[in-house]
Amino acid sequence: MEEHDEAEAGTVYLVGAGPGDPGLMTRRALELVRAADSILYDRLIPAGALGGARDDADLRYVGKRPGASSIGQEEIGALLVELARAGRSVVRLKGGDPFVFGRGGEEAQALVAAGIPFEVVPGVTAGVAAPAYAGVPVTHRDDASAVAFVTGHEDPAKPESTLDWGALAAFPGTLVLFMGVGRLAEIAERLVAGGRSPREPVAVVERGTLPGQRTVSGALADIGERVEEAGIRPPAITVVGAVAELRGELAWFERRPLFGLTVAVTRARAQASGLSARLGALGAEVVEAPAIRIVARPRDRGEVAAAVGRVEDYSLVCVTSPNGAELLLDALAGADRDARALAGATVAAIGPGTARALAARGIRADVVPERSIAEALVEALADVAVEGRRVLVARAAEARDVLPDALQERGAVVDVVALYDTVPEPLGAPALDGLARADYVTFTASSTVDSLLDALAAAGASFPPRARLVSIGPVTSDTARDRGLEVAVEAERHDLDGLVEALVADVRGVALPARGGAS
Ligand code: SAH
Secondary structure, eight states, X not given: OOOOSXXXXXXXXXXXXXXXXXXXXXXXXXXXXXXXXXXXXOTTSOTTTTTTSOTTOEEEEOSOXXXXXXXXXXXXXXXXXXXXXXXXXXXXXXXXXXXXXXXXXXXXXXXXXXXXXXXXXXXXXXXHHHHHHTTOOSOBTTTBSOEEEEEOOSOTTOTTOOOOHHHHHHOSSEEEEESOGGXXXXXXXXXXXXXXXXXXXXXXXXSTTSTXXXXXXXXXXXXXXXXXXXXXXXXXXXXXXXXXXXXHHHOTGGGSTTTTOEEEEOSOHHHHHHHHHHHHHTTOEEEEOOOEEEEEOOSSSHHHHHHHHTGGGOSEXXXXXXXXXXXXXXXXXXXXXXXXXXXXXXXXXXSHHHHHHHHHTTOOOSBOOSSOSHHHHHHHTTTSOOTTOEEEEEEESSOOSHHHHHHHHTTOEEEEEEEEEEEEOOOOHHHHHHHHHOSEEEESSHHHHHHHHHHHHHTTOOOOTTOEEEESSHHHHHHHHHTTOOXXXXXXXXXXHHHHHHXXXXXXXXXXXXXXXXX
């Protein structure tokens, strides 16, 4: 590294990244990750936490490595000082809160000793969040007026243990134990020996706030055994106290309809987020496995430019996908035009999703069939006069000709304009792993069926045999069957909401292998 003896030292930010759910990172944490020159991070940070980092940021993993020697606490302190002295803005990113069993205190002391400016950004600690996601409030007006955060890391049998288990047993409130799930039986015994009731409720939450969260409930007398039976592994939080029982009433997260299920989304990355967010909000672990990419056609040349040039001539404009809506308005904007250019035309959207995309750009579609398929749009257009009129069909390059053919038959002069192409994209390792684990694979178009199967074949993989295939509608289903797949679920309404609804109905109706979190 370059030496900047004269440079002013950079600031070190000791940042909490929360317990694992990416939505629990603070705004300040996201902001600092975006701006950082260097980021030193641990193992238990949320997936995607570094996604916003600058491309040229220096990212270093300084957490534990199973089976390998990990970088020591002193070295981490020294590295923080060295990077800051070189004038860099340094984020030290830790799971949960940096000052709750995160050794953030020690790192701050090292910074003070070296005269380096620092800031602390508190995070949502797993000690509160994991219980909350398991339906356990750590305090409660009736049941717990105090809460203690305790490390279970120390061997309770060690004479030099700094923890007084007798005093903790007498503590008048909830005990939240970090680490040490392997020692739970021993710890429970100590607490009973110290006077807690063997019937005292306990809940152990593994991978709290994450899609794979599991909770085991019991009492001090049997929790060690139950946790061992369930094969609970770190990271896990243990809650001891009457509040642990409230989970019977309050376990909201584990009761979401898709909790414990892995669902693959095969749409292009740029389009996946809406569907992914809906599925995630219902509790699914979402795997994005795009095998397709959308490439806009140049809008300053060719048929797109020609259509925009004579846009006033169209008495009917049909838009057949949300992408088409966006790209059509982009093309107008590129020609210094806006929604008013369509003022004289009847605007038809193929379905509610496309209508929403148009509405977002200031256009209320006049014709919107409920079922998003070309046949339904043809039917919905029955009353619209088209004979002898110019009609624009704005769509993808690879699309069926049902709509233009029907309009032509009725005497319309139809311009079909391809606004974009869908091109294949290879599947990465995370997508392949995710697909292999998927309980459901969703398809929102025929093109995604073909591209996914081709990409799987190219990677030497096959469609996961255990996964149930969810199709948005009959056209997509036919493509899937043509390619030898069995369609388990077909949406009744052919849009994203319809697809999600059909998937949830299937989960309710099908006995799936044991899902986590049930005890
Ligand atoms: N600073 C962190 C704690 C770090 S110590 C915080 O404030 O949350 C590591 C311990 O935290 C783990 O052994 C486990 O007990 C707990 N932990 C961290 N993330 C967890 C999670 N998602 N679910 C359950 N426990 C978690």
